[in-house]
Amino acid sequence: MQILMGGKPVVVVSDAKTAKEILKTHDVDFASKYVLGFGLSKFNIYDGNSFINSQYGTYWRFMKKLCRTQLFAGPQLDLFIHIREQETLKLLKSLVERSREGEPCDLGMEISNLANNIICKMTLGQRCAEDPNLPMKIRKSIGAIMEYTAKLSFTQVFGPLKKFDLSGNGKKLISVTWEFDGLMEQLFKEYEDSRINDSGQEENDLISILLETYRDTSAELKITRNQIKTFFLEIFLAGVDTTAATIQWAIAELINNPKILKKLREEIDSEVGSSRLVKESDIQNLPYLEAIVKETLRKHPPGPLLRRECNTDTKINKYEIETGTKILVNAYAIMQDPNIYNEPDKFIPERFLVDHQEMDFYGQDLHFLPFGSGRRACIGISHALIVTNVTIASLIQCFDWKLKDGDKYDIKLTTGYSGAMALPLVCYPITRFDPFKE
Numbered sequence: 001m002q003i004l005m006g007g008k009p010v011v012v013v014s015d016a017k018t019a020k021e022i023l024k025t026h027d028v029d030f031a032s033k034y035v036l037g038f039g040l041s042k043f044n045i046y047d048g049n050s051f052i053n054s055q056y057g058t059y060w061r062f063m064k065k066l067c068r069t070q071l072f073a074g075p076q077l078d079l080f081i082h083i084r085e086q087e088t089l090k091l092l093k094s095l096v097e098r099s100r101e102g103e104p105c106d107l108g109m110e111i112s113n114l115a116n117n118i119i120c121k122m123t124l125g126q127r128c129a130e131d132p133n134l135p136m137k138i139r140k141s142i143g144a145i146m147e148y149t150a151k152l153s154f155t156q157v158f159g160p161l162k163k164f165d166l167s168g169n170g171k172k173l174i175s176v177t178w179e180f181d182g183l184m185e186q187l188f189k190e191y192e193d194s195r196i197n198d199s200g201q202e203e204n205d206l207i208s209i210l211l212e213t214y215r216d217t218s219a220e221l222k223i224t225r226n227q228i229k230t231f232f233l234e235i236f237l238a239g240v241d242t243t244a245a246t247i248q249w250a251i252a253e254l255i256n257n258p259k260i261l262k263k264l265r266e267e268i269d270s271e272v273g274s275s276r277l278v279k280e281s282d283i284q285n286l287p288y289l290e291a292i293v294k295e296t297l298r299k300h301p302p303g304p305l306l307r308r309e310c311n312t313d314t315k316i317n318k319y320e321i322e323t324g325t326k327i328l329v330n331a332y333a334i335m336q337d338p339n340i341y342n343e344p345d346k347f348i349p350e351r352f353l354v355d356h357q358e359m360d361f362y363g364q365d366l367h368f369l370p371f372g373s374g375r376r377a378c379i380g381i382s383h384a385l386i387v388t389n390v391t392i393a394s395l396i397q398c399f400d401w402k403l404k405d406g407d408k409y410d411i412k413l414t415t416g417y418s419g420a421m422a423l424p425l426v427c428y429p430i431t432r433f434d435p436f437k438e
């Protein structure tokens with residue numbers, strides 16, 4: 001199918017067979033990104049520095065290798081286990097208190113803070129310990145950038161008048177991005193000063209690795225300060241709300257499906273027992289939890305559209321595809337295909353234990369691709385899965401959940417293409433296992 005977006009033709013792929021041609025067989029020919037710009041670039045002070053939106057070339061390959069071998073490699077993620085544990089305990093503690101006081105909580109907000117704090121501490125390490133308000137400062141700053149980008153994208157579809165920025169959102173976007181830039185420069189300076197003072201403490205956070213790479217005169221590629229700032233921004237944009245949304249949808253579906261919740265709790269109780277909190281090393285022994293996470297991502301993928309641009313003339317299914325052709329792979333439609341998934345609109349985790357056991361999270365089978373597939377697939381899969389699994393397991397192990405309004409969560413989506421929840425997930429936590437009790 002072909003549609004027009006911003007006046008330009010875009011090919012939309014909604015079947016797994018053609019998706020396989022693009023994301024697997026001809027992966028390298030389609031490894032560039034189709035950028036949904038709507039003319040936003042003149043309001044983007046970091047224009048041309050993106051990793052997520054970069055074309056398939058030297059910069060993307062360099063950063064992808066850095067992500068795979070260092071930034072998001074298994075040993076590096078292992079170093080952050082204490083951060084994930086601390087943040088999970090902080091969330092549970094606040095929920096136990098809420099339960100004691102009989103107060104409801106906006107669970108979505110709590111989970112977003114958890115996802116944000118973890119990524120913030122992984123990226124900025126020591127600086128977060130020195131300034132406990134830093135994660136919230138960063139979240140607010142990035143939130144403002146997201147808000148004006150969304151407002152601007154909306155007004156940009158109105159045609160020629162867009163260049164006058166009548167709404168003023170373009171100017172505001174530039175201003176909030178400069179504020180973010182100032183925050184970044186201050187952090188870079190603190191890092192550089194601490195290097196000069198040499199506190200003797202080895203830094204292993206992600207910003208240190210990036211700044212070391214920036215200084216490394218023998219590196220294969222000289223990355224710039226603006227590329228680091230943009231990468232940092234994009235890690236938050238790509239990693240926080242996606243992870244938080246997956247956890248929220250899973251909890252909402254479990255509240256709406258008490259039999260599934262009960263079965264998961266039985267699995268956790270039988271594997272972990274009733275005297276300690278579930279931990280990361282338990283996850284590999286919780287197959288029903290894994291099936292629930294898969295079913296959540298199938299039904300509510302936070303990245304429903306995969307963007308690609310053809311970077312060489314090629315042929316797919318007998319059709320000639322020209323260089324520069326823009327493609328959207330509709331992962332959502334593929335994961336709703338009734339020929340593959342029986343009753344696709346229902347939440348049935350068992351399907352991943354019986355019919356689709358072989359489907360992994362890495363997009364090998366093109367019928368299940370919540371993290372995309374091929375070269376441009378998500379770089380944060382391992383991190384996202386650890387946080388998602390442990391958080392869902394501990395929320396179900398420690399609490400019963402009662403919605404503030406009604407017995408069932410109303411599964412409505414916001415407008416736009418992110419598949420986010422329209423209504424806040426407000427509920428009462430009722431403690432069943434208190435991990436802080438002596």
Ligand code: HEM
Nearest residue numbers: 052238239242243303306371372373376377378379380384
């Ligand atoms: C449940 C959580 C997440 C989901 C469902 C998700 C999903 C996705 C999807 C669908 C894509 C596009 C893949 C493609 O086009 O083939 C993507 C790309 C990306 N994701 Fe994630 N993501 C999640 C978490 C994260 C996290 C935690 C991080 C980093 C900390 C991250 C960083 C990225 C980056 C940098 C890209 C761009 C990769 C590239 O262009 O080469 N994501 N993600």
